[in-house]
Amino acid sequence: MSSACPPIRSAISTAFALLLVVCMAIGLVGCGTQDDDTGTRSPANTTDRVLFPVEQDGRWGYIDRTGQVVIEPTFERAWAFVDGRALVRESGRFGFVDSSGQVVVEPTYRDAWHFSNGLAPVQQDSLWGFIDRSGNLVVNPTFRLAPDVVEESRRSIAGGDGDLQRTAQNGRFGYRNASGDTVIAPRFDQAWYFRDGRARVKVDSLWGYIDRSGSMAIEPAFPRAWDFRNGLARVIRPSGERAYIDTTGATVWP
Template sequence: MRKIHQAIPVFVCLTILGLVSCRPVEQTQASTAVTQQNQITNKLFPVKSNGKYGYIDQTGKVVITAQFDEAFDFSEGMAKVKIGGKFGYIDNTGKTVVSPQFEDADDFSEGLAGIMTDGKMGFIDNTGQMIISPQFDDAENFSEGMAEVKVGDKWGYVNKVGEIVVSPQFEDSHNFLQGLAAVQIGSKWGYIDKTGNFVWNPTE
C-alpha cells in the first residue's frame, strides 16, 4: 500500500545525486514529452454516474459504462476496480481480467501488482496468477526489479520471484531509483545498493 514517507535530508539527496550519472537533459525532456503525449492520448479517466464508476476518454466519451463501486487510474494497461467490497482488474475495454477477490490491491508496476488476502500482501501478474504468495504485512510497487516489503514493523526488499534480497530491518524505506534506495534506521537516513550495502551511511 502507498506509504507516507518522512522527508529525507536534502543534503544527502544532493550528495547521492552527484554519484549517479544522468542522460543529457535534451534527450530526457524529449523522451518525456513523447511519453506524456502518448499517455494523454490513450488515457481513460474514472467518472461517477448514478452511484457507480466507469471511464471516459479525453473527449468525454464514455468508453466503459459505470458499473463499479470504485475505479482507479490505469497502469500498464490495467485498472483496479472494486465490486462488492473486493478488488480486481480490468483492461482498457472494460473486460474483467482478474475477478474481484482481494481485500486491497495496488497498481501494476513492472508487470506485477501487490494484492492483499487474509490481511497479507503478495503479488500477481497481469493474468491474475499468484507470483509471490501473500506473506507480508505490507508491500509497495516494484521499481528496478525490487519491491519494499514489511515484516512485523520493519521494511526490506524482495525480487520478482519473492526472494528476500535485503532483510527487513528498516523503520522506513523508499523504492529503488538508479540503483539506490533511501532507508531509515532509527531517526537516521542513508542509501543502500541492491545488495543491501550502504553507499551512504545513515545520518541525521
C-alpha cells in the same frame, strides 16, 4: 488562460481532464501538505545525470550513484530531478535548479510541482498555472486544482516496472501476474510495486526488499523505506539516520 501552442494546450488539457476525473473519485489534496516521506514528490529521475537528494546538517543537496556529493547541501529542501530540473524550497518558497546546481527558476512560488513535457505547475496565491523550463509563465494562474492528485493517480495506475501486481488476502500482501495467478503468496504485512527488480515489503514493523521470485533480497531492518529509483533506495535506519542503499543492500550514502 493565456494563448499556447497546440502541444502545450494538449498537454494542459490532458492533465486537467485527468485531474477532474480523479478529483471526483478521491477528492482534492493540496500539494503544500505533501512531503517526500509520502513519496509523492519523488518520481523517477529522468535526467541524463542521475542525482539523488540528500540532507546534511539540515540542508539539502545531491549525490550521484556512487554517493559522491555533486551539489553541495545549500537548500532548505530538495526533491528529485525530472526533465532536467529539480524542485527546491528556500525560505518556504519553491523554485527549480538544473543538474549543475544552478538556480534556473527563483524560489518565489507558494508551491510547485515537477516538470513534465517541459511544463511545471506553480502556485501563486491560491491559483495554479504553468511555467516552462526557463521559468517563463506559459499559462497564467487561473486554476484551483492541485496537481499532486494527477501524480498519485498516475503512480497508482502505472504500478511497477514489471507484470507483477500487488494482491491482498486476509490482510496480507503478495503478488500476482498479468493472468491473475498468485506467484508470491500473500505473507507480508504491507507490500509495494517492483522497481529496479526490488519490491519493498513490511514484516512486523520493519521494511525490507524482495526480488521477483519472492526471496528476501534485503532483510527487513528499516522503520521507513522507499522504492528503488535508478538503482538506489532511500531508507531510515532504527537510529533515525537517513541513508541510500543499492539493490544488494550495501550502503552508498552516507
